[in-house]
Amino acid sequence: MAKMKPIIIVHGGAGEITDARVPGKHAGVKVSVKIGYEILKNGGSALSAVEMAVNSMEKDENFNAGYGSCLNTNGDVEMEASIMNGKTLRGGCCTLIHDIMHPISVARKVMEKTNHNFIGGESAMKFASEQGFEILPKGSLVTGDAKRALEQFLLSQQRGDNNEFSRTELDKHEPGTVGAVAIDKNGNIAVATSTGGISGKIPGRIGDTPILGCGTYADNEVGGVSTTGHGETIMRYNLAQRILSEMRYRGASAQEATAVQTEAMTKRLIGTGGAITLGKNGEIGIHHTSKRMSWAYISEPNELHFGINLV
Numbered sequence: 458m459a460k461m462k463p464i465i466i467v468h469g470g471a472g473e474i475t476d477a478r479v480p481g482k483h484a485g486v487k488v489s490v491k492i493g494y495e496i497l498k499n500g501g502s503a504l505s506a507v508e509m510a511v512n513s514m515e516k517d518e519n520f521n522a523g524y525g526s527c528l529n530t531n532g533d534v535e536m537e538a539s540i541m542n543g544k545t546l547r548g549g550c551c552t553l554i555h556d557i558m559h560p561i562s563v564a565r566k567v568m569e570k571t572n573h574n575f576i577g578g579e580s581a582m583k584f585a586s587e588q589g590f591e592i593l594p595k596g597s598l599v600t601g602d603a604k605r606a607l608e609q610f611l612l613s614q615q616r617g618d619n620n621e622f623s624r625t626e627l628d629k630h631e632p633g634t635v636g637a638v639a640i641d642k643n644g645n646i647a648v649a650t651s652t653g654g655i656s657g658k659i660p661g662r663i664g665d666t667p668i669l670g671c672g673t674y675a676d677n678e679v680g681g682v683s684t685t686g687h688g689e690t691i692m693r694y695n696l697a698q699r700i701l702s703e704m705r706y707r708g709a710s711a712q713e714a715t716a717v718q719t720e721a722m723t724k725r726l727i728g729t730g731g732a733i734t735l736g737k738n739g740e741i742g743i744h745h746t747s748k749r750m751s752w753a754y755i756s757e758p759n760e761l762h763f764g765i766n767l768v
């Protein structure tokens with residue numbers, strides 16, 4: 458296969474994102490994308506690059522994944538993640554994970570060590586433990602910010618100003634899902650997305666992030682997409698798959714497809730979100746209908762770009 462120039466793009470979540478949160482977001486996505494690019498530059502696989510890029514944001518409390526995840530109504534963390542290999546179209550997904558720092562690595566094990574795509578709940582916890590993942594003491598991933606976000610949610614519910622879509626105020630307190638899309642020197646594409654979901658979710662709620670075609674999709678023949686935003690909306694719209702279809706069947710560029718489909722989703726279903734996309738030749742797409750979405754990418758030769766506002 459022809460040698461490709463490696464490239465990686467990451468996101469740190471779509472939402473309201475207050476000014477106070479911007480520096481932490483910028484710092485976190487920059488660290489993440491550098492880790493991923495270093496792997497690609499040294500000949501590593503796109504899969505390892507996206508996994509490690511996401512790992513770095515999972516342990517950073519500026520993001521809603523791993524440590525710092527949003528809390529459900531019981532005040533507990535329930536996380537979910539998915540990873541996909543664009544060469545084989547194999548995917549690994551997990552949900553209802555708790556007390557594990559790196560759900561994306563559990564997802565990778567599901568992909569590589571089982572004949573299945575998706576494992577959830579206590580069986581997924583058992584699987585993770587058998588695979589050697591450390592199960593942290595209960596509550597280890599809960600941060601003060603996540604507790605405050607849940608308090609805001611409960612208050613807004615009492616006030617009755619919390620409908621399905623208008624989470625604008627709530628959003629300000631949430632730190633944002635994480636994702637990464639990469640192409641390695643062999644032209645293989647991989648995508649990874651990891652989240653704590655949304656504050657005040659019903660225990661057991663499953664969102665878009667662990668679902669292939671919604672939160673994550675990779676296909677070497679077209680490209681890769683990782684999404685973030687209102688999960689119920691993204692799931693119903695199949696946002697990642699729609700962006701890739703726009704590229705495959707209409708010949709749209711990665712940027713055009715990402716913008717057209719993200720806008721169309723919000724127009725049709727109200728809920729907002731965003732996506733990062735790489736076309737199979739390394740073209741970039743970044744768009745969001747939320748106020749902000751933090752992102753960063755590095756392409757040859759070592760050029761780092763990052764941002765958070767719509768351009």
Ligand SMILES: NC(=O)C[C@H](N)C(=O)O
Pocket residue numbers: 470471521633634652653654655664665666684685686687688689691
């Ligand atoms: N901030 C996010 O992207 C949340 C995630 N999409 C969910 O609804 O679970």
